[in-house]
Amino acid sequence: MNKLRPQNALGILGNRGRTGGTLIIGLVIAAITLFRYCSTSTYNEYLGIRQNVSISPEEEIAIGLQSKPMMVQEFGGYDSDQRAQQLVKEVGQRLVQNSVASKTPYQYEFHLLADRNTVNAFALPGGQVFITRALFDRLTDADQLAGVLGHEIGHVIGRHSGERMEKDQLLKGLAGAAGVAMGDAQSAQMAQQVAALIGLKYGREQELQSDDLGVRFMIDAGFKPEKLIDVMEILKMASGGQSRPEFTSSHPDPENRKEMIEAAIKKYRKE
Numbered sequence: 539m540n541k542l543r544p545q546n547a548l549g550i551l552g553n554r555g556r557t558g559g560t561l562i563i564g565l566v567i568a569a570i571t572l573f574r575y576c577s578t579s580t581y582n583e584y585l586g587i588r589q590n591v592s593i594s595p596e597e598e599i600a601i602g603l604q605s606k607p608m609m610v611q612e613f614g615g616y617d618s619d620q621r622a623q624q625l626v627k628e629v630g631q632r633l634v635q636n637s638v639a640s641k642t643p644y645q646y647e648f649h650l651l652a653d654r655n656t657v658n659a660f661a662l663p664g665g666q667v668f669i670t671r672a673l674f675d676r677l678t679d680a681d682q683l684a685g686v687l688g689h690e691i692g693h694v695i696g697r698h699s700g701e702r703m704e705k706d707q708l709l710k711g712l713a714g715a716a717g718v719a720m721g722d723a724q725s726a727q728m729a730q731q732v733a734a735l736i737g738l739k740y741g742r743e744q745e746l747q748s749d750d751l752g753v754r755f756m757i758d759a760g761f762k763p764e765k766l767i768d769v770m771e772i773l774k775m776a777s778g779g780q781s782r783p784e785f786t787s788s789h790p791d792p793e794n795r796k797e798m799i800e801a802a803i804k805k806y807r808k809e
């Protein structure tokens with residue numbers, strides 16, 4: 539019987555057809571979804587900008603710590619080289635302690651992961667920052683490492699995962715309103731968010747903002763910000779192969795990115 543009856547994703551509207559009533563319900567849900575999204579507007583005091591994030595910094599920290607074991611496992615566990623591990627932690631903490639990052643509630647930790655094939659670095663909400671051995675080995679000095687870690691701290695302070703979650707909720711809500719995925723909009727379980735986080739890609743604007751913040755933190759902590767441009771070159775070379783670094787995966791043009799980094803260096807040097 540079921541085989542013969544076409545169903546939509548959840549079967550909720552399956553038998554009713556598209557009557558005027560469901561259209562109105564759809565419009566109401568769309569309105570509520572938009573209202574809810576707009577009501578998540580919050581002020582990021584550390585960056586002086588407004589953004590749409592509904593989870594609290596405490597929740598960001600909790601989600602980050604919860605997803606951390608999965609991330610570590612995914613990239614071969616912690617690297618056993620204690621000297622290298624220590625360098626990552628020292629450079630990371632120097633960036634935090636000498637910048638606005640130290641004024642935020644986030645708990646920053648910097649980890650070197652053992653994966654020697656995947657050239658990557660990433661940050662979980664709340665302050666957990668990772669770099670793979672494959673990327674670490676391509677860097678030639680501590681300033682370049684500061685470039686990578688500064689960019690990742692930018693994602694944390696920029697609350698980029700929180701912004702993405704809000705956008706995802708908005709899209710799901712609107713999809714639900716269209717009758718495609720009704721019900722999904724309500725099922726914002728923590729576990730799902732954690733799972734979704736693994737595949738979360740940052741947007742273009744978020745990458746550019748992280749580059750900008752990375753430059754700012756490097757200058758604040760006495761690193762050479764020009765070294766972030768070296769990192770772009772290193773990543774460009776690395777992405778010629780199989781790996782798709784987080785830095786280059788979400789499509790800002792590397793040349794354009796370099797220009798923006800140079801502009802950011804001028805901007806923050808003047809301050």
Ligand SMILES: [Zn+2]
Binds near residue numbers: 745
């Ligand atoms: Zn990034």
